[in-house]
Amino acid sequence: MDRYTFEKRLFGVLRWMVITVLVVVTLFPFCYMLLLSVRPIEEVLANPGGIWAGPSEWTIETYREVLTPADAGGQGFLRLLANSALVSAAATVLTLLVSIPGSYAVSRLRFTGRRQVHFLFLAVYLFPSILLAIPLFVLFTRLGLRGSLAGLTIVYIAQTVPVSIYMLRNYLSTIPESLEEAAAVDGYTRLQIIRKVVLPLAAPAVMANALYVFMIAWNEFLFALLFLVEDRADWTVSLGLAQLSGGIEVSKTVLMAGSVVLTLPIVIIFFAAERLLTEGLTAGADKG
Protein backbone atom coordinates (compact mmCIF):
# COMPACT_ATOMS: atom_id res chain seq x y z
CA MET A 1 0.00 0.00 0.00
CA ASP A 2 1.51 3.33 -0.97
CA ARG A 3 1.56 6.39 1.16
CA TYR A 4 -1.40 7.99 -0.58
CA THR A 5 -3.82 5.08 -0.07
CA PHE A 6 -2.61 4.53 3.47
CA GLU A 7 -3.15 8.13 4.47
CA LYS A 8 -6.42 8.35 2.62
CA ARG A 9 -7.78 5.43 4.63
CA LEU A 10 -6.21 6.57 7.90
CA PHE A 11 -7.62 10.08 7.67
CA GLY A 12 -10.95 8.73 6.46
CA VAL A 13 -11.25 6.77 9.72
CA LEU A 14 -9.76 9.53 11.87
CA ARG A 15 -12.17 12.02 10.43
CA TRP A 16 -15.21 10.12 11.63
CA MET A 17 -13.63 9.59 15.01
CA VAL A 18 -12.97 13.31 15.30
CA ILE A 19 -16.53 14.14 14.27
CA THR A 20 -17.95 11.72 16.85
CA VAL A 21 -15.72 13.09 19.62
CA LEU A 22 -16.61 16.66 18.68
CA VAL A 23 -20.32 16.02 18.80
CA VAL A 24 -20.11 14.17 22.12
CA VAL A 25 -17.81 16.71 23.74
CA THR A 26 -19.87 19.71 22.69
CA LEU A 27 -23.35 18.29 23.16
CA PHE A 28 -22.89 16.11 26.21
CA PRO A 29 -22.65 18.89 28.82
CA PHE A 30 -25.88 20.40 27.51
CA CYS A 31 -27.71 17.06 27.47
CA TYR A 32 -26.46 16.36 30.97
CA MET A 33 -27.72 19.75 32.08
CA LEU A 34 -31.16 19.00 30.73
CA LEU A 35 -31.31 15.43 32.07
CA LEU A 36 -30.09 16.41 35.52
CA SER A 37 -32.63 19.20 35.77
CA VAL A 38 -35.58 16.79 35.53
CA ARG A 39 -34.24 14.11 37.89
CA PRO A 40 -35.47 14.11 41.47
CA ILE A 41 -32.63 15.11 43.80
CA GLU A 42 -32.98 11.95 45.95
CA GLU A 43 -32.46 9.82 42.90
CA VAL A 44 -29.35 11.83 41.90
CA LEU A 45 -27.83 11.51 45.37
CA ALA A 46 -28.51 7.78 45.42
CA ASN A 47 -27.01 7.26 42.00
CA PRO A 48 -24.52 10.02 41.14
CA GLY A 49 -22.95 8.05 38.29
CA GLY A 50 -26.16 7.65 36.35
CA ILE A 51 -27.13 9.85 33.44
CA TRP A 52 -30.50 8.59 32.49
CA ALA A 53 -33.56 8.34 34.67
CA GLY A 54 -36.73 6.84 33.26
CA PRO A 55 -39.34 9.30 32.06
CA SER A 56 -41.64 8.01 34.80
CA GLU A 57 -39.33 9.56 37.37
CA TRP A 58 -38.97 12.91 35.70
CA THR A 59 -40.06 15.86 37.73
CA ILE A 60 -40.75 19.49 36.94
CA GLU A 61 -40.48 20.43 40.59
CA THR A 62 -37.06 21.99 39.95
CA TYR A 63 -38.46 24.29 37.29
CA ARG A 64 -41.32 25.22 39.57
CA GLU A 65 -38.85 26.22 42.28
CA VAL A 66 -36.75 28.26 39.86
CA LEU A 67 -39.65 30.10 38.32
CA THR A 68 -41.93 30.81 41.31
CA PRO A 69 -41.62 34.38 42.59
CA ALA A 70 -39.25 34.94 45.49
CA ASP A 71 -42.01 35.94 47.91
CA ALA A 72 -43.76 32.63 47.25
CA GLY A 73 -40.66 30.70 48.29
CA GLY A 74 -39.15 30.17 44.82
CA GLN A 75 -36.17 31.76 43.09
CA GLY A 76 -38.18 34.28 41.08
CA PHE A 77 -36.51 33.61 37.73
CA LEU A 78 -39.54 34.81 35.77
CA ARG A 79 -38.78 38.31 36.95
CA LEU A 80 -35.11 37.88 36.06
CA LEU A 81 -36.02 36.55 32.64
CA ALA A 82 -38.08 39.68 32.07
CA ASN A 83 -35.13 41.86 33.17
CA SER A 84 -32.72 40.04 30.87
CA ALA A 85 -35.16 40.22 27.96
CA LEU A 86 -35.72 43.92 28.54
CA VAL A 87 -32.03 44.81 28.74
CA SER A 88 -31.07 42.63 25.78
CA ALA A 89 -33.91 43.86 23.57
CA ALA A 90 -33.25 47.49 24.42
CA ALA A 91 -29.52 47.06 23.83
CA THR A 92 -30.21 45.37 20.49
CA VAL A 93 -32.60 48.02 19.18
CA LEU A 94 -30.45 50.94 20.32
CA THR A 95 -27.24 49.37 19.06
CA LEU A 96 -28.77 48.95 15.62
CA LEU A 97 -30.12 52.49 15.64
CA VAL A 98 -26.60 53.73 16.29
CA SER A 99 -24.66 51.28 14.15
CA ILE A 100 -26.74 51.29 10.95
CA PRO A 101 -26.02 54.95 10.11
CA GLY A 102 -22.51 54.47 11.49
CA SER A 103 -21.73 51.49 9.27
CA TYR A 104 -23.23 53.26 6.27
CA ALA A 105 -20.94 56.20 6.89
CA VAL A 106 -17.89 53.97 7.27
CA SER A 107 -18.61 51.92 4.17
CA ARG A 108 -19.93 54.59 1.78
CA LEU A 109 -18.95 58.09 2.75
CA ARG A 110 -15.47 59.47 2.44
CA PHE A 111 -14.94 61.76 5.37
CA THR A 112 -11.95 63.07 7.26
CA GLY A 113 -10.70 60.63 9.83
CA ARG A 114 -12.30 57.57 8.28
CA ARG A 115 -9.19 55.45 8.72
CA GLN A 116 -8.73 56.60 12.30
CA VAL A 117 -12.33 55.71 13.09
CA HIS A 118 -11.70 52.24 11.82
CA PHE A 119 -8.71 51.84 14.08
CA LEU A 120 -10.68 53.26 16.99
CA PHE A 121 -13.39 50.60 16.63
CA LEU A 122 -10.87 47.81 16.44
CA ALA A 123 -9.22 49.12 19.61
CA VAL A 124 -12.55 49.35 21.42
CA TYR A 125 -13.48 45.84 20.33
CA LEU A 126 -10.26 44.42 21.68
CA PHE A 127 -10.16 46.57 24.77
CA PRO A 128 -10.33 44.60 28.03
CA SER A 129 -13.71 45.09 29.66
CA ILE A 130 -12.21 44.54 33.11
CA LEU A 131 -10.28 47.80 32.63
CA LEU A 132 -13.45 49.56 31.67
CA ALA A 133 -15.25 48.15 34.67
CA ILE A 134 -13.44 50.33 37.18
CA PRO A 135 -14.19 53.81 35.82
CA LEU A 136 -17.70 52.83 34.82
CA PHE A 137 -18.31 51.43 38.31
CA VAL A 138 -17.19 54.74 39.80
CA LEU A 139 -18.92 56.91 37.24
CA PHE A 140 -22.25 55.10 37.48
CA THR A 141 -22.08 55.16 41.27
CA ARG A 142 -21.70 58.92 41.12
CA LEU A 143 -24.46 59.40 38.58
CA GLY A 144 -26.79 57.08 40.48
CA LEU A 145 -27.00 54.82 37.43
CA ARG A 146 -25.43 51.85 39.14
CA GLY A 147 -28.15 49.43 40.04
CA SER A 148 -30.32 50.51 37.13
CA LEU A 149 -31.02 48.45 34.05
CA ALA A 150 -30.69 51.60 31.94
CA GLY A 151 -27.06 52.00 33.00
CA LEU A 152 -26.34 48.40 32.09
CA THR A 153 -27.99 48.87 28.71
CA ILE A 154 -25.72 51.83 27.95
CA VAL A 155 -22.65 49.72 28.69
CA TYR A 156 -23.89 46.92 26.44
CA ILE A 157 -24.48 49.36 23.59
CA ALA A 158 -20.95 50.70 23.86
CA GLN A 159 -19.54 47.18 23.93
CA THR A 160 -21.46 45.91 20.92
CA VAL A 161 -21.50 48.92 18.61
CA PRO A 162 -17.96 48.40 17.25
CA VAL A 163 -18.55 44.73 16.37
CA SER A 164 -21.92 45.58 14.96
CA ILE A 165 -20.49 48.29 12.72
CA TYR A 166 -17.72 45.99 11.58
CA MET A 167 -20.14 43.21 10.61
CA LEU A 168 -22.61 45.53 8.88
CA ARG A 169 -19.88 47.38 7.05
CA ASN A 170 -18.59 44.13 5.58
CA TYR A 171 -22.05 43.35 4.29
CA LEU A 172 -22.78 46.82 2.98
CA SER A 173 -19.59 46.82 0.95
CA THR A 174 -21.00 43.87 -1.05
CA ILE A 175 -24.07 45.88 -2.13
CA PRO A 176 -23.33 47.57 -5.46
CA GLU A 177 -23.17 51.32 -5.17
CA SER A 178 -24.86 51.72 -8.55
CA LEU A 179 -28.20 50.87 -6.93
CA GLU A 180 -27.85 53.84 -4.65
CA GLU A 181 -26.71 56.05 -7.48
CA ALA A 182 -29.83 55.08 -9.43
CA ALA A 183 -31.99 55.99 -6.45
CA ALA A 184 -30.14 59.28 -6.12
CA VAL A 185 -30.84 60.05 -9.75
CA ASP A 186 -34.52 59.41 -9.01
CA GLY A 187 -34.30 62.19 -6.45
CA TYR A 188 -34.04 60.22 -3.22
CA THR A 189 -32.26 61.94 -0.36
CA ARG A 190 -29.53 60.06 1.44
CA LEU A 191 -31.82 59.06 4.31
CA GLN A 192 -34.45 57.80 1.90
CA ILE A 193 -31.80 55.79 0.11
CA ILE A 194 -30.77 54.16 3.38
CA ARG A 195 -34.36 53.40 4.35
CA LYS A 196 -35.71 52.26 1.01
CA VAL A 197 -32.72 50.77 -0.79
CA VAL A 198 -29.91 49.83 1.58
CA LEU A 199 -31.88 48.51 4.55
CA PRO A 200 -34.10 46.08 2.59
CA LEU A 201 -31.01 44.73 0.83
CA ALA A 202 -29.06 44.43 4.06
CA ALA A 203 -31.96 42.85 5.98
CA PRO A 204 -30.26 39.46 6.51
CA ALA A 205 -27.13 41.10 7.85
CA VAL A 206 -29.12 43.42 10.10
CA MET A 207 -31.08 40.45 11.41
CA ALA A 208 -27.94 38.41 12.09
CA ASN A 209 -26.46 41.42 13.78
CA ALA A 210 -29.51 41.92 15.98
CA LEU A 211 -29.41 38.30 17.12
CA TYR A 212 -25.69 38.52 17.78
CA VAL A 213 -26.05 41.65 19.92
CA PHE A 214 -28.99 40.09 21.75
CA MET A 215 -26.90 37.02 22.55
CA ILE A 216 -23.97 39.07 23.83
CA ALA A 217 -26.24 41.10 26.08
CA TRP A 218 -28.14 38.04 27.32
CA ASN A 219 -24.94 36.17 28.20
CA GLU A 220 -23.03 39.06 29.75
CA PHE A 221 -21.98 38.56 33.34
CA LEU A 222 -19.25 40.92 34.58
CA PHE A 223 -21.11 44.22 34.30
CA ALA A 224 -24.35 42.72 35.55
CA LEU A 225 -22.42 41.51 38.59
CA LEU A 226 -20.74 44.85 39.20
CA PHE A 227 -23.79 47.04 38.65
CA LEU A 228 -26.82 45.12 39.79
CA VAL A 229 -25.74 42.80 42.58
CA GLU A 230 -27.19 44.88 45.40
CA ASP A 231 -30.83 44.78 44.39
CA ARG A 232 -32.36 41.41 43.67
CA ALA A 233 -35.28 42.91 41.76
CA ASP A 234 -32.90 44.09 39.03
CA TRP A 235 -30.86 40.93 38.50
CA THR A 236 -30.48 39.44 35.07
CA VAL A 237 -30.78 35.66 34.68
CA SER A 238 -27.01 35.18 34.43
CA LEU A 239 -26.46 37.07 37.66
CA GLY A 240 -29.40 35.37 39.39
CA LEU A 241 -28.03 31.96 38.51
CA ALA A 242 -24.53 32.84 39.70
CA GLN A 243 -25.94 34.11 42.98
CA LEU A 244 -28.06 30.97 43.30
CA SER A 245 -24.98 28.76 43.49
CA GLY A 246 -23.85 30.67 46.58
CA GLY A 247 -26.98 29.59 48.43
CA ILE A 248 -26.28 26.40 50.35
CA GLU A 249 -29.79 25.02 50.47
CA VAL A 250 -30.21 25.12 46.69
CA SER A 251 -29.88 21.65 45.22
CA LYS A 252 -27.86 21.14 42.07
CA THR A 253 -30.83 19.87 40.12
CA VAL A 254 -32.43 23.28 40.72
CA LEU A 255 -29.18 24.92 39.59
CA MET A 256 -29.36 22.91 36.39
CA ALA A 257 -32.99 23.89 35.87
CA GLY A 258 -31.87 27.52 36.17
CA SER A 259 -29.08 26.87 33.66
CA VAL A 260 -31.58 25.38 31.23
CA VAL A 261 -33.83 28.42 31.64
CA LEU A 262 -30.85 30.67 30.94
CA THR A 263 -29.53 28.66 27.98
CA LEU A 264 -32.75 27.71 26.21
CA PRO A 265 -33.55 31.11 24.64
CA ILE A 266 -30.04 31.30 23.22
CA VAL A 267 -30.14 27.77 21.84
CA ILE A 268 -33.51 28.42 20.20
CA ILE A 269 -32.31 31.65 18.61
CA PHE A 270 -29.10 30.00 17.53
CA PHE A 271 -30.61 26.96 15.85
CA ALA A 272 -33.33 29.05 14.23
CA ALA A 273 -30.77 31.36 12.66
CA GLU A 274 -27.61 29.26 12.51
CA ARG A 275 -26.87 29.98 8.87
CA LEU A 276 -27.43 33.68 9.22
CA LEU A 277 -25.24 33.86 12.29
CA THR A 278 -22.25 31.84 11.14
CA GLU A 279 -22.14 33.74 7.88
CA GLY A 280 -22.52 37.05 9.69
CA LEU A 281 -19.79 36.24 12.18
CA THR A 282 -17.21 35.28 9.63
CA ALA A 283 -18.15 37.84 7.00
CA GLY A 284 -14.90 39.19 5.65
CA ALA A 285 -12.84 36.57 7.46
CA ASP A 286 -11.80 34.90 4.23
CA LYS A 287 -10.40 38.14 2.94
CA GLY A 288 -7.71 38.14 5.65
Place this chain on the structure above:
Amino acid sequence: MVTTHEPRPAEAQERRRRPTGPRRPLTRKQRENRAGLVYLSPTLIVVIVVVILPILWTVMLAFQRIRLINVRRAGVFGQYTLANLELVVTSPGFWSSLWTTLVYTVGSTALSVLFGLIAALALRGRFRGRTLVRASVLLPYVAPVVAVTFVWEILLSPQFGLANNWGTRFLGWDQPIAFLSQRQYTFSLLGLDVDLPMALLTVIAFEAWRYFPFAFLFLLARLQAVPGELEEAALVDGAAPSQTFRRILLPQLAPVIALLCVLRFIMTFNKFDDVYLLTGGGAGTGVVSVRVYEFLTARFDIGAAAAQALVLAAGLVVVLVIYLRFFAPRIEGEEA
Protein backbone atom coordinates in the same frame (compact mmCIF):
# COMPACT_ATOMS: atom_id res chain seq x y z
CA MET B 1 1.61 50.79 9.01
CA VAL B 2 2.68 52.34 5.74
CA THR B 3 0.13 52.32 3.00
CA THR B 4 -0.02 54.44 -0.06
CA HIS B 5 -3.32 56.22 -0.18
CA GLU B 6 -4.43 56.28 -3.76
CA PRO B 7 -6.66 59.21 -4.55
CA ARG B 8 -10.07 57.85 -5.45
CA PRO B 9 -11.52 58.98 -8.78
CA ALA B 10 -14.07 61.29 -7.14
CA GLU B 11 -11.44 62.94 -5.00
CA ALA B 12 -9.07 63.34 -7.89
CA GLN B 13 -11.78 64.94 -9.94
CA GLU B 14 -12.63 67.25 -7.08
CA ARG B 15 -9.02 68.27 -6.71
CA ARG B 16 -8.69 69.06 -10.37
CA ARG B 17 -11.86 71.08 -10.46
CA ARG B 18 -11.25 73.22 -7.40
CA PRO B 19 -8.78 75.86 -8.65
CA THR B 20 -10.60 76.69 -11.87
CA GLY B 21 -14.26 76.00 -11.11
CA PRO B 22 -16.60 78.62 -9.64
CA ARG B 23 -16.83 78.78 -5.86
CA ARG B 24 -19.83 76.90 -4.58
CA PRO B 25 -21.20 76.85 -1.02
CA LEU B 26 -20.42 73.15 -0.48
CA THR B 27 -18.59 70.78 -2.75
CA ARG B 28 -19.70 67.19 -3.07
CA LYS B 29 -16.74 66.19 -0.99
CA GLN B 30 -17.60 68.59 1.78
CA ARG B 31 -21.20 67.41 1.80
CA GLU B 32 -20.08 63.83 2.00
CA ASN B 33 -17.64 64.70 4.74
CA ARG B 34 -20.38 66.37 6.73
CA ALA B 35 -22.89 63.53 6.21
CA GLY B 36 -20.27 60.98 7.23
CA LEU B 37 -19.59 62.72 10.50
CA VAL B 38 -23.29 63.23 11.20
CA TYR B 39 -24.12 59.56 10.62
CA LEU B 40 -21.22 58.46 12.70
CA SER B 41 -21.76 60.91 15.53
CA PRO B 42 -24.12 58.73 17.65
CA THR B 43 -21.53 55.97 17.55
CA LEU B 44 -18.69 58.31 18.34
CA ILE B 45 -20.58 59.87 21.24
CA VAL B 46 -21.39 56.49 22.79
CA VAL B 47 -17.87 55.20 22.31
CA ILE B 48 -16.20 58.35 23.60
CA VAL B 49 -18.45 58.71 26.64
CA VAL B 50 -18.62 55.07 27.68
CA VAL B 51 -15.22 53.81 26.50
CA ILE B 52 -12.58 56.43 25.72
CA LEU B 53 -13.15 58.85 28.60
CA PRO B 54 -13.44 56.05 31.19
CA ILE B 55 -10.14 54.63 29.96
CA LEU B 56 -8.41 57.98 30.40
CA TRP B 57 -10.00 58.21 33.80
CA THR B 58 -8.62 54.78 34.73
CA VAL B 59 -5.15 56.08 34.05
CA MET B 60 -5.78 59.08 36.29
CA LEU B 61 -7.31 56.96 39.03
CA ALA B 62 -4.34 54.64 38.99
CA PHE B 63 -2.13 57.49 40.18
CA GLN B 64 -4.37 58.79 42.94
CA ARG B 65 -5.10 57.23 46.32
CA ILE B 66 -8.83 56.83 46.05
CA ARG B 67 -11.38 54.60 47.65
CA LEU B 68 -15.06 54.49 46.81
CA ILE B 69 -15.90 56.55 49.91
CA ASN B 70 -13.75 59.53 48.95
CA VAL B 71 -14.21 59.26 45.20
CA ARG B 72 -15.93 62.66 45.11
CA ARG B 73 -12.57 64.22 45.87
CA ALA B 74 -11.06 62.68 42.77
CA GLY B 75 -10.52 65.14 40.01
CA VAL B 76 -8.12 66.07 37.28
CA PHE B 77 -6.11 68.14 39.74
CA GLY B 78 -5.98 65.55 42.48
CA GLN B 79 -2.81 64.49 44.19
CA TYR B 80 -0.86 62.23 41.95
CA THR B 81 1.22 59.49 43.49
CA LEU B 82 2.87 56.22 42.64
CA ALA B 83 1.59 54.64 45.83
CA ASN B 84 -0.97 52.46 44.04
CA LEU B 85 1.55 50.93 41.71
CA GLU B 86 3.87 50.33 44.63
CA LEU B 87 1.06 48.71 46.59
CA VAL B 88 0.06 46.50 43.70
CA VAL B 89 3.57 45.42 42.73
CA THR B 90 4.62 44.63 46.29
CA SER B 91 1.36 42.92 47.27
CA PRO B 92 1.71 39.17 47.77
CA GLY B 93 1.12 37.06 44.72
CA PHE B 94 1.59 39.84 42.17
CA TRP B 95 4.27 38.19 40.07
CA SER B 96 2.78 34.73 40.36
CA SER B 97 -0.57 36.06 39.15
CA LEU B 98 1.10 37.61 36.12
CA TRP B 99 2.76 34.29 35.41
CA THR B 100 -0.52 32.42 35.91
CA THR B 101 -2.23 34.79 33.50
CA LEU B 102 0.46 34.19 30.91
CA VAL B 103 0.34 30.40 31.22
CA TYR B 104 -3.46 30.45 31.17
CA THR B 105 -3.55 32.68 28.10
CA VAL B 106 -0.93 30.86 26.06
CA GLY B 107 -2.36 27.45 26.92
CA SER B 108 -5.94 28.41 26.14
CA THR B 109 -5.03 30.21 22.93
CA ALA B 110 -2.89 27.39 21.56
CA LEU B 111 -5.36 24.65 22.43
CA SER B 112 -8.43 26.47 21.16
CA VAL B 113 -6.80 27.27 17.83
CA LEU B 114 -5.44 23.72 17.49
CA PHE B 115 -8.81 22.10 18.25
CA GLY B 116 -10.51 24.61 15.98
CA LEU B 117 -8.16 23.61 13.16
CA ILE B 118 -8.78 19.90 13.69
CA ALA B 119 -12.53 20.48 13.79
CA ALA B 120 -12.47 22.60 10.65
CA LEU B 121 -10.49 19.95 8.75
CA ALA B 122 -12.83 17.18 9.89
CA LEU B 123 -16.02 19.07 9.06
CA ARG B 124 -14.76 20.41 5.77
CA GLY B 125 -16.18 17.88 3.34
CA ARG B 126 -19.89 17.38 2.90
CA PHE B 127 -21.77 14.60 4.64
CA ARG B 128 -25.31 13.98 5.81
CA GLY B 129 -26.14 16.04 8.85
CA ARG B 130 -23.16 18.33 8.48
CA THR B 131 -25.18 21.47 9.14
CA LEU B 132 -26.47 20.01 12.38
CA VAL B 133 -23.01 18.89 13.49
CA ARG B 134 -21.55 22.29 12.63
CA ALA B 135 -24.26 24.02 14.65
CA SER B 136 -23.78 21.78 17.67
CA VAL B 137 -20.03 22.33 17.60
CA LEU B 138 -20.70 26.04 17.95
CA LEU B 139 -22.87 25.61 21.04
CA PRO B 140 -20.13 26.02 23.67
CA TYR B 141 -19.25 29.38 22.18
CA VAL B 142 -22.76 30.83 22.06
CA ALA B 143 -24.15 29.40 25.31
CA PRO B 144 -24.20 31.66 28.40
CA VAL B 145 -20.97 31.44 30.36
CA VAL B 146 -22.72 31.12 33.72
CA ALA B 147 -24.67 28.06 32.61
CA VAL B 148 -21.73 26.23 31.04
CA THR B 149 -19.40 26.86 33.98
CA PHE B 150 -22.04 25.34 36.28
CA VAL B 151 -22.35 22.20 34.20
CA TRP B 152 -18.57 21.81 34.24
CA GLU B 153 -18.46 22.39 37.97
CA ILE B 154 -21.10 19.76 38.57
CA LEU B 155 -19.54 17.28 36.13
CA LEU B 156 -16.13 17.67 37.77
CA SER B 157 -17.25 17.85 41.37
CA PRO B 158 -15.28 15.44 43.61
CA GLN B 159 -18.35 14.49 45.67
CA PHE B 160 -21.01 13.73 43.08
CA GLY B 161 -19.45 14.61 39.73
CA LEU B 162 -19.87 12.28 36.82
CA ALA B 163 -16.20 12.53 35.82
CA ASN B 164 -14.93 11.35 39.18
CA ASN B 165 -17.63 8.75 39.55
CA TRP B 166 -16.79 7.17 36.21
CA GLY B 167 -13.08 7.70 36.75
CA THR B 168 -13.08 5.72 39.97
CA ARG B 169 -15.47 3.12 38.60
CA PHE B 170 -14.10 2.50 35.14
CA LEU B 171 -10.61 3.99 34.96
CA GLY B 172 -9.39 2.75 38.31
CA TRP B 173 -8.58 6.09 39.95
CA ASP B 174 -7.79 5.50 43.66
CA GLN B 175 -9.59 8.63 44.76
CA PRO B 176 -11.64 11.44 43.27
CA ILE B 177 -9.68 14.33 41.78
CA ALA B 178 -10.70 17.81 42.86
CA PHE B 179 -10.30 19.25 39.37
CA LEU B 180 -11.25 22.80 40.25
CA SER B 181 -10.04 23.21 43.82
CA GLN B 182 -6.73 21.37 43.89
CA ARG B 183 -3.61 23.41 43.27
CA GLN B 184 -1.20 20.54 42.74
CA TYR B 185 -1.89 17.05 41.61
CA THR B 186 0.97 14.61 41.94
CA PHE B 187 0.91 12.17 39.14
CA SER B 188 3.13 9.11 39.19
CA LEU B 189 4.44 8.04 35.86
CA LEU B 190 6.96 5.21 35.69
CA GLY B 191 8.12 5.93 39.20
CA LEU B 192 8.50 9.62 38.51
CA ASP B 193 6.33 12.05 40.42
CA VAL B 194 5.07 14.82 38.20
CA ASP B 195 3.35 17.82 39.74
CA LEU B 196 0.47 19.12 37.69
CA PRO B 197 -1.20 22.47 38.37
CA MET B 198 -4.58 20.76 38.35
CA ALA B 199 -7.04 23.64 38.67
CA LEU B 200 -5.14 25.76 36.16
CA LEU B 201 -5.09 22.92 33.64
CA THR B 202 -8.82 22.39 34.10
CA VAL B 203 -9.53 26.06 33.51
CA ILE B 204 -7.36 25.96 30.39
CA ALA B 205 -9.27 22.91 29.18
CA PHE B 206 -12.50 24.78 29.76
CA GLU B 207 -11.27 27.76 27.74
CA ALA B 208 -10.19 25.47 24.92
CA TRP B 209 -13.61 23.82 24.95
CA ARG B 210 -15.49 27.08 25.03
CA TYR B 211 -13.48 28.93 22.40
CA PHE B 212 -12.36 26.35 19.87
CA PRO B 213 -15.63 26.98 17.95
CA PHE B 214 -14.49 30.56 17.41
CA ALA B 215 -11.30 29.39 15.70
CA PHE B 216 -13.26 26.66 13.94
CA LEU B 217 -15.66 29.18 12.37
CA PHE B 218 -12.92 31.36 10.92
CA LEU B 219 -10.77 28.47 9.76
CA LEU B 220 -13.68 26.70 8.11
CA ALA B 221 -14.65 29.87 6.26
CA ARG B 222 -11.04 30.24 5.07
CA LEU B 223 -10.77 26.57 4.09
CA GLN B 224 -13.84 26.87 1.93
CA ALA B 225 -12.29 29.81 0.11
CA VAL B 226 -9.17 27.81 -0.89
CA PRO B 227 -9.38 27.35 -4.65
CA GLY B 228 -10.11 23.73 -5.54
CA GLU B 229 -7.55 23.70 -8.37
CA LEU B 230 -4.66 23.91 -5.91
CA GLU B 231 -5.56 20.64 -4.26
CA GLU B 232 -6.46 19.00 -7.55
CA ALA B 233 -3.03 19.86 -8.88
CA ALA B 234 -1.41 18.37 -5.79
CA LEU B 235 -3.54 15.27 -6.20
CA VAL B 236 -2.40 14.90 -9.80
CA ASP B 237 1.19 15.14 -8.58
CA GLY B 238 0.47 12.24 -6.23
CA ALA B 239 0.60 14.15 -2.96
CA ALA B 240 -0.68 12.32 0.10
CA PRO B 241 -3.27 14.09 2.29
CA SER B 242 -0.66 15.03 4.91
CA GLN B 243 1.53 16.53 2.20
CA THR B 244 -1.38 18.45 0.72
CA PHE B 245 -2.13 19.81 4.16
CA ARG B 246 1.42 20.86 4.90
CA ARG B 247 2.30 22.30 1.51
CA ILE B 248 -1.05 23.67 0.30
CA LEU B 249 -3.61 24.18 3.05
CA LEU B 250 -1.35 25.29 5.87
CA PRO B 251 0.27 28.13 3.92
CA GLN B 252 -3.21 29.26 2.89
CA LEU B 253 -4.43 29.14 6.47
CA ALA B 254 -1.34 30.63 8.09
CA PRO B 255 -2.49 34.28 8.07
CA VAL B 256 -5.85 33.35 9.61
CA ILE B 257 -4.16 31.17 12.23
CA ALA B 258 -1.80 34.02 13.13
CA LEU B 259 -4.71 36.44 13.35
CA LEU B 260 -6.71 34.02 15.49
CA CYS B 261 -3.79 33.55 17.85
CA VAL B 262 -3.49 37.30 18.34
CA LEU B 263 -7.25 37.76 18.81
CA ARG B 264 -7.63 34.88 21.23
CA PHE B 265 -4.51 35.96 23.13
CA ILE B 266 -5.84 39.46 23.65
CA MET B 267 -9.27 38.26 24.66
CA THR B 268 -8.10 35.52 27.01
CA PHE B 269 -5.49 37.71 28.67
CA ASN B 270 -8.21 39.92 30.11
CA LYS B 271 -10.81 37.22 30.62
CA PHE B 272 -12.62 37.49 33.91
CA ASP B 273 -15.90 35.57 33.87
CA ASP B 274 -14.64 32.07 33.18
CA VAL B 275 -12.01 31.87 35.90
CA TYR B 276 -14.13 33.76 38.40
CA LEU B 277 -17.09 31.46 37.90
CA LEU B 278 -15.12 28.21 37.80
CA THR B 279 -12.70 28.64 40.68
CA GLY B 280 -13.21 32.14 42.06
CA GLY B 281 -9.51 32.66 41.39
CA GLY B 282 -8.45 30.09 43.96
CA ALA B 283 -6.21 27.02 43.77
CA GLY B 284 -3.51 28.65 41.67
CA THR B 285 -5.81 30.18 39.07
CA GLY B 286 -5.64 33.77 40.34
CA VAL B 287 -5.33 35.62 37.05
CA VAL B 288 -4.82 39.38 37.07
CA SER B 289 -8.37 40.27 36.06
CA VAL B 290 -9.77 38.46 39.11
CA ARG B 291 -7.34 40.43 41.30
CA VAL B 292 -8.61 43.67 39.76
CA TYR B 293 -12.13 42.62 40.67
CA GLU B 294 -11.09 41.81 44.22
CA PHE B 295 -9.36 45.17 44.71
CA LEU B 296 -12.49 46.81 43.42
CA THR B 297 -15.24 44.98 45.29
CA ALA B 298 -13.66 43.45 48.37
CA ARG B 299 -11.63 46.51 49.40
CA PHE B 300 -13.31 49.25 47.35
CA ASP B 301 -9.76 50.37 46.64
CA ILE B 302 -10.34 52.04 43.30
CA GLY B 303 -6.82 53.39 42.94
CA ALA B 304 -5.23 49.98 43.46
CA ALA B 305 -7.73 48.30 41.15
CA ALA B 306 -6.97 50.84 38.42
CA ALA B 307 -3.23 50.39 38.92
CA GLN B 308 -3.58 46.62 38.72
CA ALA B 309 -5.68 46.97 35.57
CA LEU B 310 -3.03 49.23 34.04
CA VAL B 311 -0.39 46.63 34.78
CA LEU B 312 -2.57 44.10 32.96
CA ALA B 313 -2.95 46.37 29.96
CA ALA B 314 0.77 47.14 29.94
CA GLY B 315 1.57 43.44 30.07
CA LEU B 316 -0.70 42.86 27.12
CA VAL B 317 0.93 45.64 25.12
CA VAL B 318 4.41 44.32 25.87
CA VAL B 319 3.54 40.79 24.77
CA LEU B 320 1.86 42.06 21.62
CA VAL B 321 4.77 44.29 20.71
CA ILE B 322 7.20 41.40 21.18
CA TYR B 323 4.97 39.22 19.06
CA LEU B 324 4.53 41.74 16.26
CA ARG B 325 8.19 42.70 16.34
CA PHE B 326 9.74 39.25 16.26
CA PHE B 327 7.26 36.59 15.31
CA ALA B 328 4.75 38.06 12.93
CA PRO B 329 6.30 39.83 9.99
CA ARG B 330 3.89 37.74 7.93
CA ILE B 331 0.59 39.21 9.09
CA GLU B 332 1.92 42.73 8.98
CA GLY B 333 2.66 42.16 5.35
CA GLU B 334 -0.76 40.61 4.80
CA GLU B 335 -2.64 43.44 6.38
CA ALA B 336 -0.82 46.35 4.86
